[in-house]
Amino acid sequence: MHTTKRWNIDILLSEESEGDSARTMAEAGLDSQDGVGLRGHGMARKHPTDDDVPEIGDELAVSRALADLSRQLRQxxxxxxSDHTGTPWRP
Structure with a gap:
């Protein structure tokens, strides 16, 4: 028997800027067919002296949101x- 499943992750990015500083927030959402619904969050900040390269903030915020999502899914x-074996799992 062969089974294929698809889990999609949505990424939502928002940026706030004030003067020379900026903050990028990301949310990574996972909704699977198995009923798993999780949200990971990440943020990146641009220091006022940094060059204005929004892609870097996007990349950092998304990577942090995905890391948070990964941690939650592992939990x-x-x-x-633990529920199925009665033994705590140790990563």
Whole structure:
């Protein structure tokens, strides 16, 4: 038997700027067919003396949101393993 599943991750980016500084926020959302619904968050800040390269803020904020999402998904898996085996999972 072969099964294929698709999990999609939506990325939402927003940027706030004030003077020479800026802040980029990212939200990574996972909604699977299995009912898993998680949201990871990340942020990046531009120092006033940094060059204005918005892509860098996007990349950092998204990578941090995905790392947060990954941590949450690993926790869900650990809880599922514990529930099914009665033994705590250690990463």
């Amino acid at each position: 869900v898996a650990a809880e599922d393993i």
